[in-house]
Amino acid sequence: MREGPIGPGIGLQKELGDAGRVVATFICGDNRAATDLESFGAEVESALRAQKADVLVAGPAFNAGRYGLACGEACARAAAMGIPAVTAMNLENPGVELYRRRTYILPAGATALGMPETLGRLARFALRLARKETIGSPAVEGFYGRGVRKTQLLERPAADRALDMLSARLAGKPFTSELVLPPVERSTPAPPVKDIAHARIAIITTGGIVPKGNPDKLKQSNSTEWRTYPIEGLDSLEAGRYESIHAGYDTSAANANPNYVVPLDALRELERAHAFGSVYSRYYVTVGVGTAVTESRRIGREIAADLRANKVDAVILTAT
Amino acid sequence: MSKLELRTFDIDSVAFGDRTTLLGRALTVSKDELRALVLADPAFSAVDIQLVRPGEAARITQITDVVEPRAKSGGTGGVFPGLVSPVEPAGGGRTDRLRGVAVVTSGEVPWLGTKGLFVAHDSVLDTAGPGADLHPYAGLHLLVFRLSFADGVDHEGLERAVLLAGEKVARTLALEAHDAEPSLVETRELAPPATPLPRVVYAYQVQSQGVFMRSRLYGRILDELVPTLVHPNELAEGALTSGGLGGHGAKMHTWMHQNNAVVEGLIAGHGTRWDFAGVILHRGHFYLYEDKQRVALRIAETASLLGASGAIFTLGGAGNNTTEAMLAIQECERRGIKTVLLTWEHAGPDGSDYPLPFGVAEAVAIVSTGNLDEPLDLPAMERVVGDPAIRVRPEIGGVPFPVDGPIRLERRTLYAGSANPLGFGRTGSVET
Amino acid sequence: MISALGPVASDLGANRVVRGVKIPHPCGDPSLDPAGDHDLRVRLVRGSLNALSTALEQAAIFDGVAA
Numbered sequence: 001m002r003e004g005p006i007g008p009g010i011g012l013q014k015e016l017g018d019a020g021r022v023v024a025t026f027i028c029g030d031n032r033a034a035t036d037l038e039s040f041g042a043e044v045e046s047a048l049r050a051q052k053a054d055v056l057v058a059g060p061a062f063n064a065g066r067y068g069l070a071c072g073e074a075c076a077r078a079a080a081m082g083i084p085a086v087t088a089m090n091l092e093n094p095g096v097e098l099y100r101r102r103t104y105i106l107p108a109g110a111t112a113l114g115m116p117e118t119l120g121r122l123a124r125f126a127l128r129l130a131r132k133e134t135i136g137s138p139a140v141e142g143f144y145g146r147g148v149r150k151t152q153l154l155e156r157p158a159a160d161r162a163l164d165m166l167s168a169r170l171a172g173k174p175f176t177s178e179l180v181l182p183p184v185e186r187s188t189p190a191p192p193v194k195d196i197a198h199a200r201i202a203i204i205t206t207g208g209i210v211p212k213g214n215p216d217k218l219k220q221s222n223s224t225e226w227r228t229y230p231i232e233g234l235d236s237l238e239a240g241r242y243e244s245i246h247a248g249y250d251t252s253a254a255n256a257n258p259n260y261v262v263p264l265d266a267l268r269e270l271e272r273a274h275a276f277g278s279v280y281s282r283y284y285v286t287v288g289v290g291t292a293v294t295e296s297r298r299i300g301r302e303i304a305a306d307l308r309a310n311k312v313d314a315v316i317l318t319a320t
Numbered sequence: 321m322s323k324l325e326l327r328t329f330d331i332d333s334v335a336f337g338d339r340t341t342l343l344g345r346a347l348t349v350s351k352d353e354l355r356a357l358v359l360a361d362p363a364f365s366a367v368d369i370q371l372v373r374p375g376e377a378a379r380i381t382q383i384t385d386v387v388e389p390r391a392k393s394g395g396t397g398g399v400f401p402g403l404v405s406p407v408e409p410a411g412g413g414r415t416d417r418l419r420g421v422a423v424v425t426s427g428e429v430p431w432l433g434t435k436g437l438f439v440a441h442d443s444v445l446d447t448a449g450p451g452a453d454l455h456p457y458a459g460l461h462l463l464v465f466r467l468s469f470a471d472g473v474d475h476e477g478l479e480r481a482v483l484l485a486g487e488k489v490a491r492t493l494a495l496e497a498h499d500a501e502p503s504l505v506e507t508r509e510l511a512p513p514a515t516p517l518p519r520v521v522y523a524y525q526v527q528s529q530g531v532f533m534r535s536r537l538y539g540r541i542l543d544e545l546v547p548t549l550v551h552p553n554e555l556a557e558g559a560l561t562s563g564g565l566g567g568h569g570a571k572m573h574t575w576m577h578q579n580n581a582v583v584e585g586l587i588a589g590h591g592t593r594w595d596f597a598g599v600i601l602h603r604g605h606f607y608l609y610e611d612k613q614r615v616a617l618r619i620a621e622t623a624s625l626l627g628a629s630g631a632i633f634t635l636g637g638a639g640n641n642t643t644e645a646m647l648a649i650q651e652c653e654r655r656g657i658k659t660v661l662l663t664w665e666h667a668g669p670d671g672s673d674y675p676l677p678f679g680v681a682e683a684v685a686i687v688s689t690g691n692l693d694e695p696l697d698l699p700a701m702e703r704v705v706g707d708p709a710i711r712v713r714p715e716i717g718g719v720p721f722p723v724d725g726p727i728r729l730e731r732r733t734l735y736a737g738s739a740n741p742l743g744f745g746r747t748g749s750v751e752t
Numbered sequence: 753m754i755s756a757l758g759p760v761a762s763d764l765g766a767n768r769v770v771r772g773v774k775i776p777h778p779c780g781d782p783s784l785d786p787a788g789d790h791d792l793r794v795r796l797v798r799g800s801l802n803a804l805s806t807a808l809e810q811a812a813i814f815d816g817v818a819a
Contacts, residue, residue, distance in 0.1 A: 101672060137752050149671040149749040151690030153453055159581035159743025162632055162662040162687040167593055169658040169685055170518045170630045178748060179665070179686040181679040189767035189808040196805045207778070220715035222693070222731060245715035247437055248639060249607065250530055253777040259793065260777035263754075266793040276801055290639060290733075292668035292693070314804045316797065319755040320775050607775035609757045640775070643760055678760060 001026055001047050011116060012057060015123035020130065024051050026074070033070035044074045048083055054130040060088040060118045061095060063110045068095025075103035084129035088118050091144075100144040104135070107142065147182060195277075199313040202280035204303060207254065207261035207320035208246030208287040209237070220247035221289035226299050228282040228306075236265035248289040249320050261318055280312050288319070322411040323509040324553040325394065327502040331420035334371055334461040342496040345503075347421060349463060354489055358465060363481035366468040370705050374420075374459050377448035379698075381706035381723060383736050384425045384440070384467070384565050386457060386573035387486040389418040390558060391494035399494075400487040400558040402539020410538075411553030416497040422460045422575055423493070425486040426706050427467035429478055429532075429565055431714060438475065438530050440565035442710035444723050445736040449699050455737030456576070456744040464705050465489065475531045483536070483563050486574065508553055508587060510596055517595045520630040521623045522582055524550075525645055526572065527564050527636040528603045534563035535572070535636070537601065547602035547618040549626075552583045555599065569692050569733035570637050570664070570741055581744045582634055582662065597626040602648075604641030615644045620651035633661045634742055638692070639677050646680045653682035660685045664739040665749060667691045669731070675749070689740035690747040696729040696738070710734070754778050754796055758813045767811045768803040770796055792816065 005013045005022035013022045026047055033040040048056065056078040058071035072095040075085035079102060088106040089095050096105055106125060108118045125143075128135065138145040154161070161178070168175040193199050210218050216227050231237075237258035244251040244261065259265045267279050284303055291299075307315065330345055337348035351369050358367045372378040390399045395413015398405025429440035445455060452458040465485065469478060526535035528542035535542050537550070537560050550559070560577045583599065590596040600622050606612050623631050631652050633645050642663070649659045661683055665675035671691050708724040712734070721727075732738040740747045755761040756772040772778030779796055780789050795816030803814040 137750060139751070145751045147672060148752050149665065149667050149675065149688075149691055150752050151671075151694050151747055152750045153746045154748035154750075155746065157581060157743055157746050158662055158687055158689045158740055158748060159585050161748070162582065162660050162743055163585045163589065163593075165685050165687060166520065166630050166632050166658070166660045167589075169660065170520070170594065175685060177684060177686050179663075179675055179688045181676060181683065181686075182674055184763070184765055186765050186811070187767065189810065192807045193804045196801055199804075201801075201804075214716050217713075217716045220713075247439075247715065249437055249776045251437065251776065253780075253782050256782070257777075257780065260780040260782070263779040263793050263797055265790065266779070266797040269794055270797055270801070275798065288639070290666050290693070290731075292666070292673040294668060294673050316800045316804075317753045318772070318778050319753055319757075319761060320778060607756060609759060612757075643757070678764070 008060065008115065008119060011119045012123055015120045016127065019127050020123070023053060028070060030064065030066035030070055033073070034066035037069060037073045040070060041073045041077045044077050045081060048078055048081060053083060055126045056083055056085040057122050057126050058085065058087040060108045060115065060122065061093055062108050062112055062114070063090045063093055065094050068093035069098065071095060072099025072103065072105070075099065079103045086122060086125050086129060088122055096144055101147040105144045107144065193314045197274060198277040200278050200280050200311060201267070201276055201314050201316060202284065202307055202312040203262055203264070203267065204284040204315055204317040205262050206286055206288045207318055208244045209242050209254065209258050209262050209285055210245055212241055212243050214243070214245050218245060218285065218287070220245050220287060221291070223287045223291040223299070224295050226284055226286040226303055228284050230281060231264055231279065231283050232281040234264060235268050237262055246287045246289065246320060261320060263318065280310065322551045322553045323507060324411055324556060325414040326506045326508055326556060327393070327414065327416045327497070328419050328504040329416060329497045329500055330503040331418050331461060334373070334421055334463065336371065340493065340496060342500050344500070347418065347493070347496070349493070354492070357488055357492060358485050361481050361485065363470055363473045363477055364467055364485070365470045368466040370464045370466065372447055372462040372464060372705060374461060377446070377702040379701040379704045379723060380424060380426060380445045380447070380462070380464055381704060381710050382426045382428055382442045383445055384427060384429065384482045385486045385562050386575040387423045387490040388575050388578045389421060389423060389490045389494035390578065391416055391491045391497070393498050397557070399491055400561060403484060403536065403561060404487045404491055407538050410557035410559045411551050415557060416494050416502070418494055418497060420460055421493070422457060422462055423486050423490045424462050424464045425467060425482055426464055427469065427482070428707060428711070429482070430469060431711070431718060432475065434714065438532050438566065439714045440532050441714070442712070443734055443736040444710060446698055446701055448701065451696070451698050451735065453745060454735060454740070454747065456579070466706055479531055479534065479563055479565060482565060483561060487558065487561065508556065510590055513591045513595050517591070517593070518629040519597045519627050520586065520594045520632065521597050521600055521626055521628045522586055523600045523602065523619050523631055523633045523645070523648060525602055525604045525634060525636040525641060526560070527605065529605045532564060532566035535603070536561045536563050542603050545601070545603045547600050547615055547622060549622060550599045550601045552587055552596070552599055555580060555583060560601065569735055570739040571736070572636070572741060576742050576744070581742050582632060594630065597628055602644065604636050604644040606644065612644050612647055616647035616651045619648040620655055620657070623652055623657050624655050628657050630658045633659060635663050636741070638664065638666055642676055642678045646678055646683055650680040650682045659683070660687065662687045662689065662743050664689045664741065665691045666693050668693050669695060688749040689743065689745070690749050692732045692739050694732060696732050696735055698727050698729065700725045754800060762811045762813055767808060769811070769813045770799045770803055771813060771815055772796065
């Protein structure tokens with residue numbers, strides 16, 4: 001962290017004129033930042049806390065991939081802390097896809113030839129953020145779409161819009177889809193369980209199996225929480241003691257035999273046969289049915305932390 | 321080739337009176353006659369009839385179905401074949417419809433202890449204010465039949481009774497048009513276009529996975545439906561009806577099947593923009609992946625057989641239902657059939673989540689009717705037609721949610737018609 | 753993950769997927785006699801243990817495993 005503007009910050013200060021002051025510059029090697037974005041981000045957070053800034057400006061990163069990731073991470077952390085942030089990079093920069101939902105990213109050319117013009121746009125946008133002005137839609141303001149969508153009444157009925165789109169496609173004319181599916185995030189498969197014979201295995205289900213009466217009032221759809229229930233000493237889930245409250249499938253089979261969704265009886269049999277170490281003493285439950293991906297991620301992270309704390313080695317997750 | 325003469329009678333006023341008659345554009349409705357008609361079914365213990373005129377600010381609760389009055393006035397067969405009329409060819413001859421009035425059935429359908437999927441979920445619908453843009457009924461006179469149910473009727477019985485009640489009344493009203501002067505007479509026929517035009521099909525997805533989440537074709541439930549080809553004129557006759565009393569944001573009332581905006585648009589463009597080859601009716605939400613693949617293949621093969629170059633898709637539900645449509649889109653695109661999907665989103669309450677539960681790379685043309693997860697703030701209406709509280713949270717036995725006065729719906733699934741599944745309304749999504 | 757919609761789960765990011773039976777009963781089949789149904793369930797769980805013990809470069813779909 002250095003005081004005052006450095007490098008592109010000098011140009012930024014020129015563009016800001018008297019309206020704003022670059023009080024500090026955070027400098028980091030792009031390799032160091034991109035190799036460990038987690039700790040880089042943490043350092044940015046402490047630095048920001050020490051600084052009392054109104055806005056964070058990062059980059060511009062143009063087409064430099066590692067720089068783009070670092071800018072994106074820094075701005076995302078700032079935004080999450082309540083400090084408005086903005087960066088700029090080329091459409092091809094991997095930082096765009098990864099961070100556009102978490103912070104404002106302005107378009108930029110592919111090389112630093114566009115530096116003065118980009119700094120001008122960054123300065124103006126930063127001032128508006130600092131003044132807490134209303135920022136309009138990406139179509140109007142020009143930043144990369146953040147994937148935040150609001151329902152509105154458009155000019156024409158949806159059926160007409162759909163038929164027009166069909167006409168355009170049939171005629172080979174250009175069309176603009178109203179929805180572009182975001183890419184699915186994939187994770188690297190975890191390494192296999194080293195010693196399955198001694199592994200502690202937990203059951204998780206999104207099938208909504210709860211003790212009869214739903215004592216914790218687990219919601220039947222749009223889930224925001226998860227629960228665990230004890231299965232210590234149980235050889236199977238007894239019908240009548242458990243039920244499914246899931247709103248997305250016919251629950252009659254699961255109610256007649258909860259093991260169809262939480263296969264405890266089969267697990268116990270294989271546990272006795274030493275096919276694996278032990279069944280963890282509790283099972284985890286939530287439901288799907290319109291549950292948001294962001295909620296699912298949070299639920300997953302929390303369950304994972306609980307699994308780790310209880311030294312669970314592997315998980316079987318049943319889905320309905 | 322199916323040729324239907326469709327006569328439209330615009331209704332400018334509705335009033336209660338001694339006898340049910342249509343004079344010019346004024347419809348008089350006899351409460352006694354219609355009450356007797358409905359109560360002939362022992363499933364009902366009582367019925368209360370109310371009228372909501374266009375422009376009035378009413379909140380109608382616990383709607384079970386909405387039906388446009390239609391009746392045959394020439395040719396063979398009858399409307400709602402297999403339910404109110406015998407199973408006979410539909411889509412030809414002459415049919416009368418009353419435009420500007422709709423029959424609404426409503427009531428607190430007993431839950432009988434169920435907690436999961438097969439529940440008659442309650443809904444609200446406003447005829448004024450911001451909610452009026454979220455359904456196609458705001459300009460209509462709504463005759464609301466508030467049903468009370470007799471004891472001892474099971475779910476299947478309740479579902480059928482409610483469906484038949486609305487249809488019987490709808491037909492009875494339209495029969496009054498027989499001697500009146502129509503506002504509009506159309507001949508609906510998908511004649512081969514004079515010049516070659518691209519052939520298009522409509523892949524129409526409906527719900528039918530069990531009681532309260534059903535649709536019927538010629539009166540038969542569609543739980544086991546293998547995709548089938550239907551002529552749009554059959555839809556005009558009420559061959560496809562609702563039966564679903566559950567899940568309303570996305571639910572399609574019989575009125576919506578009768579007046580499907582996509583079908584109307586395809587018919588309007590037939591012979592000028594395209595050659596409308598037919599409707600491929602299918603259900604989604606199958607529980608086996610192979611069943612979903614079957615649906616996808618049948619839709620694509622049928623479209624291919626018809627020589628289609630384009631296919632438009634709508635959904636009967638989201639989540640599980642989205643998979644069938646997406647797989648079918650994939651199969652169609654692989655056969656060179658260009659697709660468009662009309663769907664709503666579940667992008668979370670703040671609109672930032674993944675908008676669709678499933679997708680395929682081939683789904684490049686999507687029209688969105690907005691985010692069903694967004695909260696909806698509704699002002700108070702001048703009156704509530706039905707119970708002033710609806711039931712929510714069936715999974716914990718049901719909790720009353722008062723709906724008189726201003727309300728906030730945390731998600732739009734409680735609001736009838738809000739998913740705009742057939743594209744009647746102008747809802748859409750704007751990226752912010 | 754045991755899921756009746758194996759390819760869907762796999763496409764959406766689940767790396768180890770065992771093909772389940774049907775959405776309302778992924779770990780069993782009520783149309784079988786109790787012994788056959790239980791056997792099927794044990795096979796699916798064995799398949800899960802197998803998947804958990806298998807090193808993977810990318811997502812894969814597994815079947816149940818007989819003894």
